[in-house]
Amino acid sequence: MKKNTLTFIFAVGALIFFSQLSAQENPLSVGFKAGTGLSNYRLSGDMKSxxxxxxxxxxxGGFVKYDLSSNFALQSGIDxxxxxxxxxxxxxxxSNKLKSLGVEIxxxxxxxxxxxxxxxxxxAGPYVGYGISMKSNGVNLFKNSNEAGKLVMNRFDYGLGGIAGYDFDKNWQINASYQLGIADLLKGKGGSMKNHGISVGIAYKF
Structure with missing residues:
Protein backbone atom coordinates (compact mmCIF):
# COMPACT_ATOMS: atom_id res chain seq x y z
CA MET A 1 0.00 0.00 0.00
CA LYS A 2 2.82 2.40 0.97
CA LYS A 3 4.67 1.57 -2.25
CA ASN A 4 1.55 2.27 -4.33
CA THR A 5 1.03 5.59 -2.56
CA LEU A 6 4.61 6.70 -3.25
CA THR A 7 4.25 5.65 -6.88
CA PHE A 8 1.03 7.65 -7.19
CA ILE A 9 2.64 10.78 -5.63
CA PHE A 10 5.64 10.46 -7.95
CA ALA A 11 3.39 10.04 -10.99
CA VAL A 12 1.31 13.11 -10.07
CA GLY A 13 4.47 15.16 -9.51
CA ALA A 14 5.91 14.07 -12.85
CA LEU A 15 2.62 14.88 -14.59
CA ILE A 16 2.57 18.40 -13.12
CA PHE A 17 6.23 18.96 -14.04
CA PHE A 18 5.86 17.85 -17.66
CA SER A 19 2.58 19.72 -18.06
CA GLN A 20 4.44 22.88 -17.06
CA LEU A 21 7.08 22.15 -19.70
CA SER A 22 4.50 21.53 -22.40
CA ALA A 23 2.78 24.79 -21.46
CA GLN A 24 5.87 26.70 -22.55
CA GLU A 25 5.62 27.88 -26.15
CA ASN A 26 9.35 27.40 -26.65
CA PRO A 27 11.23 26.32 -23.50
CA LEU A 28 14.62 26.23 -25.28
CA SER A 29 16.31 29.43 -26.42
CA VAL A 30 19.81 30.20 -27.66
CA GLY A 31 21.55 33.50 -28.08
CA PHE A 32 24.69 35.55 -28.42
CA LYS A 33 26.00 38.06 -25.92
CA ALA A 34 28.73 40.66 -25.53
CA GLY A 35 29.82 42.69 -22.56
CA THR A 36 32.44 44.79 -20.85
CA GLY A 37 33.64 44.62 -17.29
CA LEU A 38 36.24 45.18 -14.61
CA SER A 39 38.44 42.50 -13.07
CA ASN A 40 41.28 42.03 -10.62
CA TYR A 41 42.72 39.35 -8.31
CA ARG A 42 42.13 38.64 -4.65
CA LEU A 43 45.58 38.30 -3.09
CA SER A 44 46.70 36.51 0.05
CA GLY A 45 49.88 35.17 1.67
CA ASP A 46 53.11 36.50 0.17
CA MET A 47 51.09 38.23 -2.55
CA LYS A 48 49.78 40.74 0.01
CA SER A 49 52.89 42.78 -0.76
CA GLY A 61 29.94 34.28 -26.32
CA GLY A 62 26.84 32.20 -26.74
CA PHE A 63 24.34 30.69 -24.33
CA VAL A 64 21.57 28.12 -24.12
CA LYS A 65 18.61 28.57 -21.77
CA TYR A 66 15.98 25.98 -20.90
CA ASP A 67 12.81 27.07 -19.11
CA LEU A 68 11.83 24.41 -16.60
CA SER A 69 8.69 26.42 -15.88
CA SER A 70 7.51 29.99 -16.25
CA ASN A 71 9.53 30.95 -13.16
CA PHE A 72 12.59 28.67 -13.23
CA ALA A 73 15.28 28.00 -15.84
CA LEU A 74 18.76 26.60 -16.38
CA GLN A 75 21.30 28.51 -18.46
CA SER A 76 24.76 27.61 -19.69
CA GLY A 77 27.05 28.58 -22.54
CA ILE A 78 30.61 29.53 -23.36
CA ASP A 79 32.35 32.91 -23.14
CA SER A 95 53.82 47.95 -11.68
CA ASN A 96 52.96 45.11 -14.06
CA LYS A 97 49.91 44.83 -16.29
CA LEU A 98 48.49 41.33 -16.60
CA LYS A 99 46.63 40.55 -19.84
CA SER A 100 44.52 37.39 -19.95
CA LEU A 101 42.65 35.59 -22.73
CA GLY A 102 40.58 32.49 -22.03
CA VAL A 103 37.22 30.71 -22.07
CA GLU A 104 34.64 30.13 -19.35
CA ILE A 105 31.59 27.89 -19.06
CA ALA A 124 23.59 31.91 -9.51
CA GLY A 125 25.82 28.89 -10.05
CA PRO A 126 29.33 27.57 -10.68
CA TYR A 127 31.69 28.20 -13.57
CA VAL A 128 34.86 26.60 -14.93
CA GLY A 129 37.51 28.34 -17.00
CA TYR A 130 40.62 27.66 -19.06
CA GLY A 131 43.35 30.21 -19.78
CA ILE A 132 44.58 30.45 -23.37
CA SER A 133 47.13 33.18 -22.77
CA MET A 134 48.29 35.29 -19.83
CA LYS A 135 51.10 37.77 -20.30
CA SER A 136 52.99 40.40 -18.33
CA ASN A 137 55.52 42.56 -20.16
CA GLY A 138 55.52 40.08 -23.04
CA VAL A 139 56.23 37.05 -20.79
CA ASN A 140 53.79 34.11 -21.00
CA LEU A 141 52.93 33.35 -17.37
CA PHE A 142 51.48 29.92 -18.18
CA LYS A 143 54.97 28.65 -19.03
CA ASN A 144 57.72 27.92 -16.54
CA SER A 145 60.22 30.74 -16.25
CA ASN A 146 63.75 30.60 -14.94
CA GLU A 147 63.75 34.30 -14.16
CA ALA A 148 63.64 35.07 -10.45
CA GLY A 149 60.53 36.92 -9.32
CA LYS A 150 58.42 35.99 -12.35
CA LEU A 151 54.91 34.73 -11.68
CA VAL A 152 53.94 31.30 -13.00
CA MET A 153 50.17 30.78 -13.32
CA ASN A 154 47.71 27.89 -13.60
CA ARG A 155 45.48 27.66 -16.68
CA PHE A 156 42.46 26.10 -14.95
CA ASP A 157 40.00 28.18 -12.96
CA TYR A 158 36.66 27.58 -11.22
CA GLY A 159 34.39 29.47 -8.91
CA LEU A 160 30.92 30.87 -8.33
CA GLY A 161 28.99 33.45 -10.29
CA GLY A 162 25.77 35.41 -10.26
CA ILE A 163 23.69 37.00 -13.00
CA ALA A 164 20.74 39.40 -13.13
CA GLY A 165 19.00 41.09 -16.01
CA TYR A 166 15.91 42.03 -17.93
CA ASP A 167 14.36 40.65 -21.13
CA PHE A 168 12.75 43.53 -23.01
CA ASP A 169 11.02 41.18 -25.44
CA LYS A 170 11.59 37.77 -27.01
CA ASN A 171 14.93 38.88 -28.43
CA TRP A 172 16.81 41.63 -26.58
CA GLN A 173 18.24 41.42 -23.08
CA ILE A 174 20.50 43.43 -20.76
CA ASN A 175 22.41 41.68 -17.98
CA ALA A 176 24.97 42.12 -15.24
CA SER A 177 27.14 39.41 -13.71
CA TYR A 178 29.52 38.88 -10.80
CA GLN A 179 32.34 36.35 -10.56
CA LEU A 180 34.15 35.04 -7.49
CA GLY A 181 37.04 32.71 -8.26
CA ILE A 182 37.81 29.85 -5.88
CA ALA A 183 40.81 28.27 -7.64
CA ASP A 184 44.30 29.50 -6.76
CA LEU A 185 45.78 30.64 -10.06
CA LEU A 186 49.31 31.09 -8.72
CA LYS A 187 51.69 28.14 -8.93
CA GLY A 188 54.05 27.64 -6.02
CA LYS A 189 53.68 28.02 -2.27
CA GLY A 190 53.45 31.08 -0.10
CA GLY A 191 50.97 33.18 -2.06
CA SER A 192 47.55 33.06 -3.66
CA MET A 193 45.76 34.82 -6.55
CA LYS A 194 42.06 34.29 -7.22
CA ASN A 195 39.85 35.82 -9.90
CA HIS A 196 37.33 38.54 -9.17
CA GLY A 197 35.20 40.48 -11.64
CA ILE A 198 31.98 42.26 -12.56
CA SER A 199 30.49 42.89 -16.01
CA VAL A 200 27.51 44.32 -17.86
CA GLY A 201 26.33 43.36 -21.31
CA ILE A 202 23.63 42.87 -23.89
CA ALA A 203 22.30 39.69 -25.49
CA TYR A 204 20.19 38.68 -28.48
CA LYS A 205 18.05 35.55 -28.17
CA PHE A 206 16.54 33.40 -30.93
Whole structure:
Protein backbone atom coordinates (compact mmCIF):
# COMPACT_ATOMS: atom_id res chain seq x y z
CA MET A 1 0.00 0.00 0.00
CA LYS A 2 2.82 2.40 0.97
CA LYS A 3 4.67 1.57 -2.25
CA ASN A 4 1.55 2.27 -4.33
CA THR A 5 1.03 5.59 -2.56
CA LEU A 6 4.61 6.70 -3.25
CA THR A 7 4.25 5.65 -6.88
CA PHE A 8 1.03 7.65 -7.19
CA ILE A 9 2.64 10.78 -5.63
CA PHE A 10 5.64 10.46 -7.95
CA ALA A 11 3.39 10.04 -10.99
CA VAL A 12 1.31 13.11 -10.07
CA GLY A 13 4.47 15.16 -9.51
CA ALA A 14 5.91 14.07 -12.85
CA LEU A 15 2.62 14.88 -14.59
CA ILE A 16 2.57 18.40 -13.12
CA PHE A 17 6.23 18.96 -14.04
CA PHE A 18 5.86 17.85 -17.66
CA SER A 19 2.58 19.72 -18.06
CA GLN A 20 4.44 22.88 -17.06
CA LEU A 21 7.08 22.15 -19.70
CA SER A 22 4.50 21.53 -22.40
CA ALA A 23 2.78 24.79 -21.46
CA GLN A 24 5.87 26.70 -22.55
CA GLU A 25 5.62 27.88 -26.15
CA ASN A 26 9.35 27.40 -26.65
CA PRO A 27 11.23 26.32 -23.50
CA LEU A 28 14.62 26.23 -25.28
CA SER A 29 16.31 29.43 -26.42
CA VAL A 30 19.81 30.20 -27.66
CA GLY A 31 21.55 33.50 -28.08
CA PHE A 32 24.69 35.55 -28.42
CA LYS A 33 26.00 38.06 -25.92
CA ALA A 34 28.73 40.66 -25.53
CA GLY A 35 29.82 42.69 -22.56
CA THR A 36 32.44 44.79 -20.85
CA GLY A 37 33.64 44.62 -17.29
CA LEU A 38 36.24 45.18 -14.61
CA SER A 39 38.44 42.50 -13.07
CA ASN A 40 41.28 42.03 -10.62
CA TYR A 41 42.72 39.35 -8.31
CA ARG A 42 42.13 38.64 -4.65
CA LEU A 43 45.58 38.30 -3.09
CA SER A 44 46.70 36.51 0.05
CA GLY A 45 49.88 35.17 1.67
CA ASP A 46 53.11 36.50 0.17
CA MET A 47 51.09 38.23 -2.55
CA LYS A 48 49.78 40.74 0.01
CA SER A 49 52.89 42.78 -0.76
CA UNK A 50 51.10 43.61 -4.05
CA UNK A 51 47.90 45.44 -4.88
CA UNK A 52 45.69 44.21 -7.74
CA UNK A 53 43.82 47.10 -9.34
CA UNK A 54 40.71 46.61 -11.43
CA UNK A 55 41.06 47.24 -15.16
CA UNK A 56 38.66 47.03 -18.08
CA UNK A 57 38.11 44.01 -20.32
CA UNK A 58 35.41 42.38 -22.39
CA UNK A 59 33.78 39.13 -23.47
CA UNK A 60 31.72 37.60 -26.28
CA GLY A 61 29.94 34.28 -26.32
CA GLY A 62 26.84 32.20 -26.74
CA PHE A 63 24.34 30.69 -24.33
CA VAL A 64 21.57 28.12 -24.12
CA LYS A 65 18.61 28.57 -21.77
CA TYR A 66 15.98 25.98 -20.90
CA ASP A 67 12.81 27.07 -19.11
CA LEU A 68 11.83 24.41 -16.60
CA SER A 69 8.69 26.42 -15.88
CA SER A 70 7.51 29.99 -16.25
CA ASN A 71 9.53 30.95 -13.16
CA PHE A 72 12.59 28.67 -13.23
CA ALA A 73 15.28 28.00 -15.84
CA LEU A 74 18.76 26.60 -16.38
CA GLN A 75 21.30 28.51 -18.46
CA SER A 76 24.76 27.61 -19.69
CA GLY A 77 27.05 28.58 -22.54
CA ILE A 78 30.61 29.53 -23.36
CA ASP A 79 32.35 32.91 -23.14
CA UNK A 80 35.59 34.07 -24.71
CA UNK A 81 37.02 36.76 -22.43
CA UNK A 82 39.85 39.28 -22.41
CA UNK A 83 40.74 40.78 -19.03
CA UNK A 84 43.42 43.08 -17.68
CA UNK A 85 44.62 44.00 -14.21
CA UNK A 86 47.47 46.09 -12.80
CA UNK A 87 49.65 44.42 -10.18
CA UNK A 88 51.46 47.08 -8.13
CA UNK A 89 54.24 46.28 -5.68
CA UNK A 90 53.99 47.91 -2.24
CA UNK A 91 57.72 47.35 -1.72
CA UNK A 92 59.50 48.84 -4.74
CA UNK A 93 56.48 50.66 -6.27
CA UNK A 94 56.88 48.73 -9.56
CA SER A 95 53.82 47.95 -11.68
CA ASN A 96 52.96 45.11 -14.06
CA LYS A 97 49.91 44.83 -16.29
CA LEU A 98 48.49 41.33 -16.60
CA LYS A 99 46.63 40.55 -19.84
CA SER A 100 44.52 37.39 -19.95
CA LEU A 101 42.65 35.59 -22.73
CA GLY A 102 40.58 32.49 -22.03
CA VAL A 103 37.22 30.71 -22.07
CA GLU A 104 34.64 30.13 -19.35
CA ILE A 105 31.59 27.89 -19.06
CA UNK A 106 29.00 28.94 -16.45
CA UNK A 107 25.89 27.11 -15.27
CA UNK A 108 23.16 29.20 -13.68
CA UNK A 109 19.97 28.27 -11.93
CA UNK A 110 17.61 31.15 -12.70
CA UNK A 111 14.48 32.56 -11.06
CA UNK A 112 12.43 34.73 -13.42
CA UNK A 113 9.13 36.54 -13.58
CA UNK A 114 7.09 39.12 -15.45
CA UNK A 115 7.96 42.76 -14.82
CA UNK A 116 6.23 45.43 -16.86
CA UNK A 117 6.21 44.49 -20.53
CA UNK A 118 9.20 42.17 -20.16
CA UNK A 119 10.76 39.65 -17.78
CA UNK A 120 13.27 40.13 -14.94
CA UNK A 121 15.60 37.36 -13.81
CA UNK A 122 18.31 36.58 -11.27
CA UNK A 123 20.48 33.49 -10.99
CA ALA A 124 23.59 31.91 -9.51
CA GLY A 125 25.82 28.89 -10.05
CA PRO A 126 29.33 27.57 -10.68
CA TYR A 127 31.69 28.20 -13.57
CA VAL A 128 34.86 26.60 -14.93
CA GLY A 129 37.51 28.34 -17.00
CA TYR A 130 40.62 27.66 -19.06
CA GLY A 131 43.35 30.21 -19.78
CA ILE A 132 44.58 30.45 -23.37
CA SER A 133 47.13 33.18 -22.77
CA MET A 134 48.29 35.29 -19.83
CA LYS A 135 51.10 37.77 -20.30
CA SER A 136 52.99 40.40 -18.33
CA ASN A 137 55.52 42.56 -20.16
CA GLY A 138 55.52 40.08 -23.04
CA VAL A 139 56.23 37.05 -20.79
CA ASN A 140 53.79 34.11 -21.00
CA LEU A 141 52.93 33.35 -17.37
CA PHE A 142 51.48 29.92 -18.18
CA LYS A 143 54.97 28.65 -19.03
CA ASN A 144 57.72 27.92 -16.54
CA SER A 145 60.22 30.74 -16.25
CA ASN A 146 63.75 30.60 -14.94
CA GLU A 147 63.75 34.30 -14.16
CA ALA A 148 63.64 35.07 -10.45
CA GLY A 149 60.53 36.92 -9.32
CA LYS A 150 58.42 35.99 -12.35
CA LEU A 151 54.91 34.73 -11.68
CA VAL A 152 53.94 31.30 -13.00
CA MET A 153 50.17 30.78 -13.32
CA ASN A 154 47.71 27.89 -13.60
CA ARG A 155 45.48 27.66 -16.68
CA PHE A 156 42.46 26.10 -14.95
CA ASP A 157 40.00 28.18 -12.96
CA TYR A 158 36.66 27.58 -11.22
CA GLY A 159 34.39 29.47 -8.91
CA LEU A 160 30.92 30.87 -8.33
CA GLY A 161 28.99 33.45 -10.29
CA GLY A 162 25.77 35.41 -10.26
CA ILE A 163 23.69 37.00 -13.00
CA ALA A 164 20.74 39.40 -13.13
CA GLY A 165 19.00 41.09 -16.01
CA TYR A 166 15.91 42.03 -17.93
CA ASP A 167 14.36 40.65 -21.13
CA PHE A 168 12.75 43.53 -23.01
CA ASP A 169 11.02 41.18 -25.44
CA LYS A 170 11.59 37.77 -27.01
CA ASN A 171 14.93 38.88 -28.43
CA TRP A 172 16.81 41.63 -26.58
CA GLN A 173 18.24 41.42 -23.08
CA ILE A 174 20.50 43.43 -20.76
CA ASN A 175 22.41 41.68 -17.98
CA ALA A 176 24.97 42.12 -15.24
CA SER A 177 27.14 39.41 -13.71
CA TYR A 178 29.52 38.88 -10.80
CA GLN A 179 32.34 36.35 -10.56
CA LEU A 180 34.15 35.04 -7.49
CA GLY A 181 37.04 32.71 -8.26
CA ILE A 182 37.81 29.85 -5.88
CA ALA A 183 40.81 28.27 -7.64
CA ASP A 184 44.30 29.50 -6.76
CA LEU A 185 45.78 30.64 -10.06
CA LEU A 186 49.31 31.09 -8.72
CA LYS A 187 51.69 28.14 -8.93
CA GLY A 188 54.05 27.64 -6.02
CA LYS A 189 53.68 28.02 -2.27
CA GLY A 190 53.45 31.08 -0.10
CA GLY A 191 50.97 33.18 -2.06
CA SER A 192 47.55 33.06 -3.66
CA MET A 193 45.76 34.82 -6.55
CA LYS A 194 42.06 34.29 -7.22
CA ASN A 195 39.85 35.82 -9.90
CA HIS A 196 37.33 38.54 -9.17
CA GLY A 197 35.20 40.48 -11.64
CA ILE A 198 31.98 42.26 -12.56
CA SER A 199 30.49 42.89 -16.01
CA VAL A 200 27.51 44.32 -17.86
CA GLY A 201 26.33 43.36 -21.31
CA ILE A 202 23.63 42.87 -23.89
CA ALA A 203 22.30 39.69 -25.49
CA TYR A 204 20.19 38.68 -28.48
CA LYS A 205 18.05 35.55 -28.17
CA PHE A 206 16.54 33.40 -30.93
Missing amino acids: FTSKMSIGGSV LYYSTSKLDSKVDKS PLYGIVQGKLGSGKAFIG
